[in-house]
Amino acid sequence: MCGEEGGEEPLHGASRTERTPVSAAAPAPCLPAEPRLWRELGAAKVEVGAPEGTMAVSVRSWLANEAGKHFVLMLWLAANTWLFLDTYLLYSTGQQYHYLYQMLGLGLCISRASASVLNLNCSLVLLPMCRSLLTFIRGSHTMSTRRMRRLLDKSKSFHVTCGVAICIFSAVHVSAHLMNVVNFSASFSEDFPDLNLARYKGEVRHKHKVTKEKKNQGFFCFRFSSVPGLSGVLLVLILLLMFISSSHCIRVCNYEIFWYTHNLFIIFYIILMVHMVGGALKYQTNTEAHPPGCLSSQLAVLVLCLCAQTWLWVSGPLCLYCVERLFRYIRSSHPVTIVTVIRHPCDVVELRMLKKNFRARPGQYILLNCPGVSSFENHPFTLTACPTENKETFGIHLRIVGDWTEHFAHLLLPQPRAALEILPVVHQRRYPTLYVDGPFGSPSEEVFNYDVSLCIAGGIGVTPFACVLDALIERWKSFRLQRLYFVWVCRELQSFYWFAELLCALHEKLWKENRPDYLNVKLYVTQKDCQQPVESFSHG
């Protein structure tokens, strides 16, 4: 173990936000850093020096690591394209839409096609947010392979992709419907009065003189008097609010704004369900009796409104999401017992808790809710100690950055009292009520599934690896892992005291059991003016 000074920018891996800590676990097929390790990788026969060999390894490595998510992206793009084209062709060539298509033209097809793409994406966007379900899939041995778990790591990116698609296709849908409104008025049909949406020809553009009374009931009013019109405008407004506050800088600086506006999705879905009621686009139902183009068409062309399809698409994932939220709410309804609170240097507080039937794997995280600080905020923290057979407590390390953690630490830690106390009173320490939701899976759980793992952490981002080291102390022999490279970069030297005991104990244990090469630790300090002398961590 060595401590060196580096001159780079400190890596802030803060566990208090949704960002994953700075980490990388290198899978076995990639080229290891040290030549002597190559002999140990008996399974992967690496040819030294031959360029084709290196190329084959990197192609295999790409296929194993990256191909899955690109494949899923291609599949999603294909599904969207197929749906768009299929609906477009249905409306442009379908018999029952013939007269409507004559009236509206391209706008009809594009608006309906983008609507079906929107239906698909509005249903898919909810699925990556069912976190308990994803944690269950990740943990179950029957359902998850390494490829599936790597795909699950990208669930948030998939959610963002679907969200962006919703925004783009909403813009397309709105523009197409605006074109429809224009065309409804321009091609006002006297032959089929039921198909019309406009009240008279030329309602939208004042190409010819209209009476004053008709002018006042303008274009504007008819747009808003219908349910689809009003709900459409509200939907776009909510979508815009959600989209604008999800930008990266707002998420990083003011997470609460993002969180509270994003919760408007509930209203979004409710309005989406009623959007198609009282639909403006109608189709012909008696195409057998009166096929398109037949001359006695004035007589009996029956028309009906388009039935709303959105609920078919959206209700499944919405129910799943609601069940998941209910499950999480029930699971977190019992407050946890706080066993110990320890203050560490550099503004870190360690919290040990106890909860009945709490099972967690190393690398998972929990969401804390403290009503004494804020009723609605849930903050994620990675577990640094999981419950085992020997000890039932689980712990987190939280760094005090920002108002929630400051207030929380203030409630937890005894404040230094300046006032004199005449009698020494035994304080019954009253900890605040705390609710824990979780645990949820994260990519850090994969450390044990490889022969060699490289873990790089910055600052408080070390917490998932601290849990890994904690698990290794108990049962390092039971994992597939043969070697762990651990790189930890901190701003100050004092930060290493957070897990100094853990590192020393693990190191000593491995030495005693004759596996000194199992763990390789490299510690770095980035602060420029390092006044304290670099002290070695003694292990004797």
Next chain:
Amino acid sequence: MGKIEWAMWANEQALAAGLILLTGGIVGVAGQFRGWEFASYAIAAGFFVCMLEYPRSKRAKGTSVERTGQYCFTVCVKAFGPVTRNYYVRAFLHAALCVPGGFMLATVLGCVCLGIASLIYLAAAVRGEHWEPILPRKDTRKPVAESIKSPPQNPPPRPPPEIRRKQAKDVEGAAYDNPIAVTDE
């Protein structure tokens, strides 16, 4: 919700509203809808709002990330001094600008978004925030002292021998005592 910087959200919202107003105006003028004069106004208003809102303000606490190429906009906006610094002015300006957009369907969305941005700016102004330009930092180097040119003549003072002996022995004095012991049992 104590330390939210509302101005940052208002800035994003206003920039987006400006873009939407601009787009709606272009659509309205191109389609020659009824009330296209409002659309042409919306183009001008949208453009102005984008120019005003493009430079991000410096955050009160933390690192500020500026938008690409915002320096020239920062200089222009800074030139107006207290008018652009104050968020009350911006709130009322946006509220006034958004009203004519509400008379035409193509620009109504931009109008509502700008109205929301104006409300958030009002909230920011009530909380006492103001706009600060992000200017490039000039690293002032301390002037080099004369003594750097000549090396020291005498060795540094050393503590007396008894204290030196104690420092060599007392390494564990600096160790940190963790009350919960981590053991491998």
